[in-house]
Amino acid sequence: xxxxxxxxxxxxxxxxxxxxxxxxxxxxxxxxxxxxxxxxxxxxxxxxxxxxxxxxxxxxxxxxxxxxxxxxxxxxxxxxxxxxxxxxxxxxxxxxxxxxxxxxxxxxxxxx
Amino acid sequence: xxxxxxxxxxxxxxxxxxxxxxxxxxxxxxxxxxxxxxxxxxxxxxxxxxxxxxxxxxxxxxxxxxxxxxxxxxxxxxxxxxxxxxxxxxxxxxxxxxxxxxxxxxxxxxxxxxxxxxx
Numbered sequence: 435x436x437x438x439x440x441x442x443x444x445x446x447x448x449x450x451x452x453x454x455x456x457x458x459x460x461x462x463x464x465x466x467x468x469x470x471x472x473x474x475x476x477x478x479x480x481x482x483x484x485x486x487x488x489x490x491x492x493x494x495x496x497x498x499x500x501x502x503x504x505x506x507x508x509x510x511x512x513x514x515x516x517x518x519x520x521x522x523x524x525x526x527x528x529x530x531x532x533x534x535x536x537x538x539x540x541x542x543x544x545x546x
Numbered sequence: 547x548x549x550x551x552x553x554x555x556x557x558x559x560x561x562x563x564x565x566x567x568x569x570x571x572x573x574x575x576x577x578x579x580x581x582x583x584x585x586x587x588x589x590x591x592x593x594x595x596x597x598x599x600x601x602x603x604x605x606x607x608x609x610x611x612x613x614x615x616x617x618x619x620x621x622x623x624x625x626x627x628x629x630x631x632x633x634x635x636x637x638x639x640x641x642x643x644x645x646x647x648x649x650x651x652x653x654x655x656x657x658x659x660x661x662x663x664x665x
Contacts, residue, residue, distance in 0.1 A: 438588075466651040477550075477637065477656040478589070485651045523588055531601045532641075532652035534579070536588035 436461045438524050438537035446543045447514055455509040455540045457498075457524035465526040467491075467500050467507040472521045472539070481509075481522070514544045548572065550657035552638050558663045564626035567660045570619070571640030577601075579654065580613055580623050581637040589637055595621065628664045635659040 441456040459465065469481040469491070482491030487502035496511045507524060524537040551570040559565050571578050577596050581589035592611065594602040598618040606613070610629070615621040625632055639654040 468651070468653075470654075477658045478639075478654075479656065480653050483651045483653065527652045531594065531596065532577075533591065533594065533602055534652065534654060535591075536581075538586075538588040 436465070436526060436528055436533070436535045438526055438535055440522075440524050440537035440540050443521075443539070444541040444543055446545065449516055449544055449546050450513045451544075453509070453511040453514045453518075453542065455522055455524075455542070457507045457509065457537060459505050459507065459524070459526050461505075461526055461528045461535075463528055465528040466532075467498070468525040468527070468534075469496070469498055469507070469509050470523045470525055470536075472523065474520070478523065514542070516544045516546055518542060519544045550638055550640055550655055552636075552657035552660050554660055555658065556661050556663075558665065559628055560665050561630055562627040564624065565628060565662060566625075567623045567636050567638075567662075569621045569623070569638030569657060571621075571638070572642075572655055575640035575642050575655075576618075577641045577652075578615055578621050579637075579639040579641075580621070581639065583635045583637055583659070585634070592623070592636075625662075628662075630664050633662055633664045635661045 437460045466485045468483045470478045471481045472478045482493040484491040484500035490499045521539045523539045580592045583589045592606045593613045595615045613623045637659045639656045
């Protein structure tokens with residue numbers, strides 16, 4: 435079945451550091467790929483998405499590129515802020531009913 | 547637009563008791579999902595409805611969990627009897643995606659979740 439693998443956390447960075455959170459996937463067909471974010475005390479919300487190979491999703495300074503050849507969708511940000519502290523989930527959708535499969539999440543803590 | 551509403555936000559029960567969670571999705575969203583999120587893990591799909599029909603309940607422990615979406619709008623998830631390992635946050639999400647209708651990526655909108663503690 436479909437699966438998503440994320441790098442283990444927690445990740446602790448200083449403010450203005452560069453962020454990469456790795457995500458690889460296994461899926462049949464041509465999935466759409468997503469990053470969702472969960473801020474402390476809040477529900478999950480969409481951060482960015484990409485629907486086909488070589489698409490780049492971007493939002494709030496975060497970017498991720500759909501790499502079919504490496505089955506990856508790594509999340510990057512050039513300069514993190516304290517307000518980016520959250521749990522980040524990589525996800526994919528596939529199949530006729532567009533089932534959504536999530537990774538285990540990566541907790542990011544940004545310190546001033 | 548109003549978001550996905552869930553209640554209660556918190557519930558503490560003893561093992562073998564029952565509990566029910568309610569979800570009201572975004573108006574007009576055909577698809578509704580219930581996920582279980584155990585601390586430190588990613589959300590696990592329990593059941594997916596399209597309108598009032600079940601399209602995936604393969605990971606729902608049917609001996610103790612049940613869910614319904616009678617009129618294709620709001621939904622209830624029930625656990626009876628609860629076990630210690632059911633302690634988790636139960637997330638409801640909805641999307642406008644319909645099978646066979648190409649409308650771009652299937653983006654889910656989540657509620658705030660219902661945190662269950664089983665003692």
